[in-house]
Amino acid sequence: MPDSHFEEVRSLHLFAGMSDDSYARLMRAAYVQSFPPEVELIAEGESADFLHILVSGAVDLYAEWNGRRTSMATVRPVSTFILAATIRDAPYLMSAVTMEKSRIVMIPSQDVRQVFDEDGDFARAVVVELATCYRSVVKAQKNLKLxxxxxxxxxxxxxxxxxxxxxxxxxxxxxxxxxxxxxxxxxxxxxxxxxxxxxxxxxxxxxxxxxxxxxxxxxxxxxxxxxxxxxx
Amino acid sequence: MPDSHFEEVRSLHLFAGMSDDSYARLMRAAYVQSFPPEVELIAEGESADFLHILVSGAVDLYAEWNGRRTSMATVRPVSTFILAATIRDAPYLMSAVTMEKSRIVMIPSQDVRQVFDEDGDFARAVVVELATCYRSVVKAQKNLKLxxxxxxxxxxxxxxxxxxxxxxxxxxxxxxxxxxxxxxxxxxxxxxxxxxxxxxxxxxxxxxxxxxxxxxxxxxxxxxxxxxxxxx
DNA sequence: CGCCGATTTGAGAGCTTTCAAACTTTGTGG
DNA sequence: CCACAAAGTTTGAAAGCTCTCAAATCGGCG
CATH class of the missing domain: 1.10.10.10 (Winged helix-like DNA-binding domain superfamily/Winged helix DNA-binding domain)
Incomplete structure (x- = not known):
């Protein structure tokens, strides 16, 4: 992975507090990929093999049911998405598609879970990130219902x-x-x-x-x- | 706190994996309280002073805006609620009211945050709990929009x-x-x-x-x- | 320029809300 | 135990909002 991304991702709140050691382990098998617009990154229902981090561009998270489709959120750099599925080792609840040309760092989910199990600082950072995501969905739901x-x-x-x-x-x-x-x-x-x-x-x-x-x-x-x- | 609740809460996934020491610290200032039906436990916008754990009864989480009101979720025993606000030390996004006679364990938020900072096992358990909550709100939103x-x-x-x-x-x-x-x-x-x-x-x-x-x-x-x- | 997809406009149907009133259930006090 | 009050639920009618379908318009790109 290019050093520029390495540092950029490192500075995310999610990774800022962890040891160099843990971070290196996390990044060992990670890779960056560039995608053109309108590329399907992940599909609802698949197992969460990678934690995604959007470094540049934009990603639309959407969901489908019974032939209908709705946008759930827009992801802007620099941020992770679908962290919860990675941690829970559960199927994605949303699909993701690039809206523009985007660069994305992908970390194998099992590495995330392993470091998560071993590095308390990382676990704490994940909590803060998830709590923020949770609160933002609750707000979205209030917006919709009220x-x-x-x-x-x-x-x-x-x-x-x-x-x-x-x-x-x-x-x-x-x-x-x-x-x-x-x-x-x-x-x-x-x-x-x-x-x-x-x-x-x-x-x-x-x-x-x-x-x-x-x-x-x-x-x-x-x-x-x-x-x-x-x-x- | 009565031993029965002490054990019941201890067996929750959130607390099961942590050390006796950390658990004792968490429970030191905690207390159980019984509430009749229709009691306002917390109000949207207040600061999150306590983590609540519903031991028996039922609680309605609702939100208001501009004179309108909507139920967001129903909490059933035994489970925690409003964990995210406690962790983030942020205002509650929802209000809570008892639907029936309920017993609730209240743990001072600062104790939760302190143990969270010191006990990696607890932090990991919080992550799993939050990831589950997050996913359930996402499902609720898909339900609403699709x-x-x-x-x-x-x-x-x-x-x-x-x-x-x-x-x-x-x-x-x-x-x-x-x-x-x-x-x-x-x-x-x-x-x-x-x-x-x-x-x-x-x-x-x-x-x-x-x-x-x-x-x-x-x-x-x-x-x-x-x-x-x-x-x- | 001409095509293609996105956006806008119009009309009508369908769904949801509001308001009002009747009905049912629940709980209380006589 | 009954009567009554209060609250919850159902029903009806009308208004308002949203969706669908179809057609017209706009905008960018080859």
Missing amino acids: RTAQERLANFLLRQQQRAGGAAEFDLPFEKRRLASLLGMTPENLSRTLRALQAYGVLVDGARVRIGDQQDLERFARPSPLIDDPAS | RTAQERLANFLLRQQQRAGGAAEFDLPFEKRRLASLLGMTPENLSRTLRALQAYGVLVDGARVRIGDQQDLERFARPSPLIDDPAS
Whole structure:
């Protein structure tokens, strides 16, 4: 593996606190791979043979049932995904597909479990990572069950605006069809709902969004740290 | 704390593997408390001062936003709840209320974090517990996003039937209003949807449910281990 | 330019919610 | 033990929201 990735991954919270020894063991059989867009990395139901770490690019986690499909989350660098399945040695609950050209570090699951069994520091880091993932899914579920589609969209836009440094204008980070799926609606409905938010000063042109009156949109969206804060 | 609870809690997967020493430290400041039904144990947004372990009874985890309320999960003995907030030393994301008379062991969060920092075995057990919780929320989210209300209800009934040992008749485990909220619908809609499942041989009388033709209901519900299996 | 996929728009159907009222169940006090 | 009150459940009607299907439009790329 190139040194640059080696160091980049090392600096992740998950690996930062462990001994050089354990880290070396973890990386011994690990390798980096580059993928073009739209490549299926893992499929729901398969056994979790590798822990994946996204170094660059973007990955969509989705799930399917009975012919339907929904986006569950978007993974951005640098972060791991599907840690829980690796630890539990259980089947993946979600599929993963690259959204763009992506570089991914893959560590054999059995190495992760072995180091996990031997290195308490690593085990503790895994806990913190998992607790964070757990809390973020709980937030996603609250978002789904407590808010209407319009409210979810409004809050999503406000979060995007924050990510854009508070600018009044910014671009949507991915296709609208994927956004619709993430928010739990159809593309058609997203289109209409975006339009409905004009009433709160939202203007959309293609992927470009302009938030005319943040206060007004916030009054409608009522963002809450217990649902919308990415960390915590 | 009474010895009976002491042993019962000790036998939980979360505590089974740790040293007597660590366990004693964890339990030093812990105490058991009995609560009548409908008691608010913790409120969303509060800081996580105690890890809770339900020894007997039942607890509803719910969340609120903007005046709306939804049930997120039901906790059954013997299990812990809100472990992630304790570990992260972060605010609770959900509120908890007793559904029946319940006995609950409360361990100060700082003790949990301290033992967690010192005892690798405990840290590893926490990981397994958290990974399981994480996976169960992911399943709940797939259930919500991929299935219609009717399908969620049908699968819920099949799961209940399993819990009842496969009997054709069984009782719903809690009030219908709570079930409706768990499944993400209104009580009125649950009532109508139960009726709609007559088409697949489901008969309801009060809390009593009779599944006339399991095969038929399964053909409609299409249960999947990646959504409906409680463990794994 | 012309094709292909993504997005938008329209219309209609279907599902879910809301509101109101009737009915049932549960628990309490007389 | 009965009557009553309070809460939970069911039913009906209407409104609102979301989905589906179909067609039109937009946008990027060869």
